[in-house]
Amino acid sequence: MPIKKTTERVNINNRRVINGADADVVQLHPMKHTFAWDAYNAGNANHWLPTEIIMQNDIEQWRAANVLSDDERHAFKTVLGFFTTADSIAANNIVLAVYRHMTSPECRMYLLRQGYEEAIHTHAYQYIVESLGLDGGEIFNMYREVEAIYNKATFILSFNEGIFNPQFKTGTFENDQKFLENIIIFSLVMEGIFFYSSFAVIFGFHRQHKMVGSAEQIQYIMRDESQHLNFGINLVNTIKEEQPELWTPEFQQHVIDLVKEGTELEIEFATSVFPKGIFGMNAESFREYIQHIADRRLARVGLPAQYNSPNPFPWMSEAVDLNKEKNFFETRVIEYQSGTLDW
Secondary structure, three states: OOOOOOOOOOOHHHOOOOOOOOOOOOOOOOOOOHHHHHHHHHHHHOOOOHHHOOOHHHHHHHHOOOOOOHHHHHHHHHHHHHHHHHHHHHHHHHHHHHHHHOOOHHHHHHHHHHHHHHHHHHHHHHHHHHHHOOOHHHHHOHHHHOHHHHHHHHHHHOOOOOOOOOOOOOOOHHHHHHHHHHHHHHHHHHHHHHOHHHHHHHHHHHHOOOOHHHHHHHHHHHHHHHHHHHHHHHHHHHHHHHOHHHOOHHHHHHHHHHHHHHHHHHHHHHHHHOOOOEOOEOHHHHHHHHHHHHHHHHHHOOOOOOOOOOOOOHHHHHHHOOOOOOOOOOOOOOOOOOOOOOO
16 A cells, blocks of 8 residues: 655554554554564574584484384374474464554564564474485375374464455454454464474483484474464563453453363374373373463463463473583584573
8 A cells, every 4th residue: 555644753652563553664663562672683683594403313313223113203203294384374374464464563573583483494394304304295294184283273274264364454343353363373372382292292302312403403493482472472462451342251261262172182182193102201291281381371361270280391491491502513503592481
């Protein structure tokens, strides 16, 4: 649309995540949503590329006959199959829908960074597939062939139907709640729950000193996804502040129901794909962990816990500690900015 000519400066009080001042261009000043600018800078500081990570040990272990069990190989390929689908779905949601309706310049800046990070993640999965000589068609097509992955993908994509419509516009109570629902699904459920049993499996490999190059890439991906999750939660809480009329008791219950449905789908994924368990992680521990994660996500948006389950994998918090010295000849040498991630 043509730029509207005016002699008035942008009023910071008119800036909102949605339904704010016209977003003809990304006009960063004056700045209001500083959480988004902080996330953008953190993303830049945490930049990485998959090809910087050495995969030779992984290649040797994958080719060896006696290093990985059949169950471990199955688990590794299945979580890789889920990851390839999830990041592309997230990228499409950002690029084709969310960015278009966002009126906060700072939030738009971070969405551009987040979209690029989703591309890096897909690159990482391709790099793992290529390095190990896996069947790319098998891995990248699992969302069609593995029921538990298909169910998660179908659930997430069902919430795109509204805001992907070219005629969809925010500005009404119904549509604003629809937009908020999308942010909640992709932040709390997709990036906040659906990734986490797969993360736990990959770091189970790492704790056994298996597939450490692949695990290091997933470690960097999890750090990115944690930032995506925090940004999404900040979006939800900011929209609640700017448009409190949307956060009705009925909508709050709807959010709880969506999180519980996503939790059950993730438990189904973990227990059906890894029925025997690996590395001491069994169906019951996966259930407890996913329920624990779900309660944490609900609490971040001010909603009550539903499960009160313990955390059976406390070592998962170690996976984001990337401020460590590494042997240059074994892995990538990198020093990330320090920061605290809320799990």
